[in-house]
Amino acid sequence: MLKIIRNRFEQGCKTTQYPKEPINLYKRYRGLPKINSDCDPATVRQCAAICPQDAILCEERRIDLGKCTFCGRCENVADGAFVTFSQDFGMGTSTREALVSDGSLPALAEHSTQHFKKLFGRSLQLRQVSAAGCNSCEADTNVLNTPFFDLARFGIDFVASPRHADGIHVTGPISKNMKAALIATYDAVPAPKVVIASGACAISGGPFYGSPEIVGDLGAIVPVDLYIPGCPPHPLTTLHALLQFFK
């Protein structure tokens, strides 16, 4: 008992004050890209050629954040003449198209539906489904339940049964072998329900795009309401998206 108390004092309160107070991530973190739309075409093409995800659209000078794994290779081309990454972790969108970004994203709060805010603003229960996720997205979702983020203080919880849930939070590129189980889980959630696609894999197949063993796009199976990009999304990206979209 004494040890518990001693440890409790040593640990103190570690919960972040976010979103009341801003939080700054270390400079090496790669968040929302800053895109130079005046960059010369040759440099843009060079960036597109080295992009392992083929996420750069040369003509439009945009990056598809639904494909991007934020590996930062394009930042090294011509000292970031075309793209550099900011530490802005707020990257959730309500449509797939909005993720094809010119460096800006529409304000998520304004694009969420009042319907969802009214229904789930005070209590949101989610069923997480990993559909061939590599365990990065899963791990960084789990982290939201640790004392630092303490997701439950916002009335948001991950629950064990789809019957108890208001929606599903899906990670992974949706292997063919998980498709049936994913649809069964979706069907088991009572309507009205929300669907969240989390991570590059659920949005576009991520690193596995092109594999015949995956579906590679959650939107092709069930209607998606919220997209959270990243490989994996930073826990703050997820938290930001959930708060903006539902609160």
Place this chain on the structure above:
Amino acid sequence: MDNLLQINNGQALKRSTIPRVPFARFAELLDAFVKNDGFIVQFFALVEDGRNILLAVVRNTKLYVLSTEVGENFPSLTASSSEKFHMFEREIAEQYGITPVDHPWLRMVRYHANYRQVADVFGNNYEEDIPGNYQYFQVEGESIHEVAVGPVHAGIIEPGHFRFQCAGEEVFSLEIQLGYQHRGIEKMLTQVPMKRLPILCEGIAGDTSIGHNLCCCQALEALAGLSVDPGAQIVRSIALELERLANHIGDLGALSGDVAFNPPAAYFGRLRGEFLNLLQVLSGNRFGKSLVLPGGISQLMGEQQVKMIEDKLKEIEPEISHVCDLLFTAHTVQARFEHTGTVAKKMAEDLGLVGYSGRASGIEYDARVAFPTEAYGLLHANRNEMVNGDVYSRATVRREEIMHSMHLIRILLNRAGEACAKMTMSELTLEPESFVVTINEGWRGEVSHCLLTDKAGRIERYKVKDPSFHNWTGLAMSLRNQEISDFPLCNKSFNLSYCGFDL
């Protein structure tokens, strides 16, 4: 041991030098090898000029390779020699449609059509939805009941199916049936442009991003004749240890949560994040993704990063030590951890367990010591004394490894000034008709990649083995005659990868 060719970890050699022996000799050599403290690192099939080849990489204190040619089937080594071949033979059957005859438990591994487009060994038509269509081992009798769990689980974890045969609370048999996570990575690795290889390998098992990508990059370096700066080797080793720390600490917290002792669960949960943040300090990604590239590292470790890691270690090392003490001295925890989920040494050896699961049962093997890569050749090993093979031992090994890893990182940080150039991803020309196998001690144990190139220097066969491929059977055995309520605890004490197994 004539015929077995001794090789080195991460050293490329011509495919023509790999000994090719008749199957009878192959079986005889491997049988003798695995029965004399020998273990299997890789055992897989490939097609060479239209012929079916089986290739085995095995280890005792050294590493060896051997191959043979087979037809459409071969006599099962699982049946005639050792359980160590079990999963590998099932994988060969599924991937290449080659039947190990008389295999005692020939079942699907990952549910996919084979690579040769020949008839499926299991008679499946993969146009249909196959997962779950599986003949489980069944115990029959009046008081026997069956419990089915998964593929979707109650927590935020990956999918898989567990089938328990129980009498009351007691588990007679647990069969673990995976494959739901299959993404076809091995095949992709032979087809996609080289620029995608590191990112794909980081996704084999996201919690082992560094471990798997190191194996990939070391293999590419060997085949392309690249050398790695000493400074880059130090950063890679630090990253591998940070990955180990994050996972070990997170799992000690989860074990604590599983026995309803909440304070350490909360503290370790938060402390785990500190190590993920340190990986982010190094690489910009909390799982170290994008850090390791063929030839070195993508971002240098400067004075600022060194100081941040040093300061953080100084701050949290005492905290970790105190929370460990809290966890391991609590009587309620000891009562649940001790004598639960025991895998005796004999069983662990028969199954070929690796990593902390093996070490907790008394198998000393640690690839960092046996086949050192990167900066490990100059570092000292960890020794653990607790080898009872139960949950308590597995937790204790991890506690010791946490302290050991932090010590290694401090040693490595002292050498931070060594020469190191920043690398970018480039197209590499690989040595044609060559073979390389790489091994690293990921946090779960032995991670190994094996590459074979064709006449044009393209990757013809890419074989990946995650330590979970060995250890899932260990978890199944640990549940024998346990209470079913101890399953979560046993499961977490192994904490195996679903996607690493399913690839």
